[in-house]
Amino acid sequence: MESTTTSTSRPERPVAIVCVGLAGAGKTTLMQQIYAYLHQKKEPPYVVNLDPAVTNLQYQANIDIRDSVNYKKVMEEYGLGPNGGIMTSLNLFTTKVDQVMNILEKRAAPDPEKPDRKPIKRILIDTPGQIEVFLWSASGSIMLDSLASSFPTVIAYVIDTERTTSTATFMSNMLYACSILYRTKLPMIVVFNKTDVKDAEFAKKWMADYEAFREGLTQDENSNAFGGVEGQGAGTGYMGSLIDSMSLTLEEFYRNLNVVSVSALKGTGIDKFFEAVKEKADEFEKYYQPELDRRRAERDENKKKQREKELEKMMKGMSMGGTASSSLLGDTTYKEDDDMEPLSPDDEAEDDFDDEDDREGLQARYEAAMRDQQDSTGADASFAKYLHTQRD
């Protein structure tokens, strides 16, 4: 990957690790293992649990969505099913995202009042197993955007290795990972978990060598894994040729991933996991941060233009031409350290406007995220429709 912009040098920031994966892949067990590992190294992480439906957390979360939202009550009150309940709970929690970010930012910096307390180095985020509810919802976007705007953020996509041994399930998992990458635009680590039950070497080989994957595919076709008539291979052959071409298409995607094998249960592979986190966090600073900065500058510029337009409209409404009105203003430039006059009642009104602006900020981010969802591809649009039915 070539970087076009150089990242500005920043003080070292904690890395946020967001654990995502299908239900039962082992996210919570991995979080628990990482938590124990970091405590042992005397570098305790800051932990955020975003799974409102989890019943038994094996680690101590610093911020827990369940403290703010009662998922069961949300389901009852809004007459929702489990997925709708999780999504609504996340939406409700998102209204607190600014508070959460404030806390994280405070904990990431040294506290002069508590010189013994070391700034955190890692933030761990556990997410619901209903992966789409988190990643494809407005609240998921807001949370990830907020995290990535303050910290290098890495996605750890956890896979149950034992359940991905056929070429078809493997490909489904990789396509899922690919869609997460497109959705989040964040660096990703693929974590093959449960390697105490099934070694992940076969999967790593499939990702590194197309011929090896092709061989696995032929074996699956010959063993009738795609539902053809016994002894006659893979039915129409459609599945086999689709998986084959997908594998070629994904070669570029595989090249930019870090892949690690762990057993969250036994605690193996955790060192390698942290090496991958370090690599991806560096990649974030080098390649993703400049892009984020560029997008932020573009957004600010658009906002400024919009304000200028509104101002011009307002001036026209007051029958004051742009030039005439600007000539009524002195050419004083205010600086941050200029002495401030006491606030007049008018100024106070303006201050209220700023507060209002802040409140509208969250609303605007919701709307932008929703728009984003609807502006996407056809599949995305049908998903948005699904989400609407969930909300209704």
Ligand SMILES: Nc1nc2c(ncn2[C@@H]2O[C@H](COP(=O)(O)OP(=O)(O)OP(=O)(O)O)[C@@H](O)[C@H]2O)c(=O)[nH]1
């Ligand atoms: N053998 C083995 N079992 C594991 C491993 N990691 C997790 N498990 C088991 O897999 C099951 C699911 O683990 P969880 O950590 O709850 O999975 P999750 O992804 O958080 O599940 P959801 O909360 O439903 O999304 C549990 O029974 C774990 O004990 C592993 O490395 N090896």
